[in-house]
């Protein structure tokens with residue numbers, strides 16, 4: 376068995392286990408950048424090695440955290456209780472079955488590789504978190520990832536037919552099958568989706584595919600204030616138009632993107648807020664939607680730009696792509712929230728944030744998925760300035776309570792992880808939280824898998840962040 380858990384692990388699995396301090400450091404944190412160093416990292420090349428790892432972890436009572444690309448911004452993949460990290464990225468095979476319109480992938484496959492392979496045979500896998508070049512499908516399933524196209528196409532959950540993987544105790548299980556309908560037994564597949572790596576390790580997934588839209592068209596609409604932009608997004612949806620993307624970007628975020636790109640998106644408007652809208656479909660559908668959208672936009676604002684080719688579209692997209700990185704001019708630290716409210720409450724939420732800016736903390740910028748009510752609220756502050764840090768923390772607390780009061784949720788797509796654990800008891804009743812914890816204990820009686828997440832309060836602002844650049848930071 377070995378004298379230490381790591382020795383036992385190495386005896387069983389050999390070279391896929393590393394205790395090299397450099398490797399352990401690289402697995403100590405994720406996009407949240409708060410480090411807790413594990414004792415060993417396992418990079419399985421065969422899925423059975425995951426079962427072996429979990430069985431050993433249960434024998435030795437070692438915490439295990441599963442990791443895809445580590446692109447989560449919530450600390451969900453951080454080994455907060457140390458122990459072992461399973462890095463899934465070597466398990467990355469993808470197979471597209473065009474006849475049955477599904478793709479089978481191992482959990483470590485990168486989303487963009489799946490999308491490219493699927494589109495290569497004229498099919499389409501719509502969920503598209505902006506991290507698609509790096510994040511893995513296993514991470515997407517664990518977080519029920521969303522993205523830009525959800526307004527028309529839905530989230531990861533809407534495309535998962537079947538999952539395979541290991542229970543926290545090390546037994547192999549399969550939830551769902553490669554069929555389009557499944558009404559057989561409890562739906563544990565959907566319980567795993569969004570369970571943030573706490574109820575099992577996903578090893579294999581089957582994804583439902585749809586026909587690839589033939590073409591798309593991009594619009595950018597400018598508004599003199601945020602309320603007008605958000606109200607316009609509601610009117611567009613109410614008029615029956617189904618944009619594939621409808622992103623809201625507030626005036627402070629647009630200013631940042633303008634500074635970054637040197638491009639004034641609507642010079643006619645002082646501090647514009649914008650909507651970035653995309654429609655897609657076959658040529659007939661696209662023409663129909665284009666006429667409806669142009670007609671609607673004419674009623675909503677005199678300031679609209681349309682991209683007539685890929686190059687023009689890229690230019691319009693700059694406002695969305697550059698706004699997030701540009702925020703660091705407002706402060707060296709970011710509390711990055713992805714709250715969601717009913718569509719009709721977005722205007723109220725944004726006016727509440729305007730009040731927060733005046734009253735408490737002026738560097739709060741908002742952009743995000745107006746078509747879903749899922750807005751990214753970025754509270755920027757300087758860590759070394761204690762007044763700013765305190766005000767940012769207070770602003771966050773008030774924001775979360777307002778979101779819940781408006782009938783919304785503290786996370787629409789990123790998950791809870793460590794970063795939002797403080798607000799779980801505001802979101803859920805004691806009974807609801809107890810049931811979730813009972814479910815966790817049923818799957819994981821020894822509390823091995825991803826302990827310390829969701830249910831234990833963690834305050835990220837009390838920890839020093841690592842000065843580390845992930846590939847997605849280099850934008």
Ligand SMILES: Cc1cc2nc3c(=O)[nH]c(=O)nc-3n(C[C@H](O)[C@H](O)[C@H](O)COP(=O)(O)OP(=O)(O)OC[C@H]3O[C@@H](n4cnc5c(N)ncnc54)[C@H](O)[C@@H]3O)c2cc1C
Pocket residue numbers: 405406440441442443444445446447448451452463482483503504505506509510511512513514515516517518519520521522523571572573575576577578788789825847
């Ligand atoms: C630049 C940027 C843009 C982003 N944009 C979006 C966006 O538009 N929409 C969105 O929803 N998110 C977005 N995210 C957040 C993040 O990319 C997603 O949550 C993504 O799904 C995480 O995938 P990952 O492979 O990096 O998982 P990780 O970060 O490695 O892990 C995330 C969670 O999943 C668990 N996990 C990972 N793999 C498995 C597995 N095989 N089995 C069980 N549990 C597992 C981990 O334990 C952890 O709890 C963005 C992040 C960045 C950095």
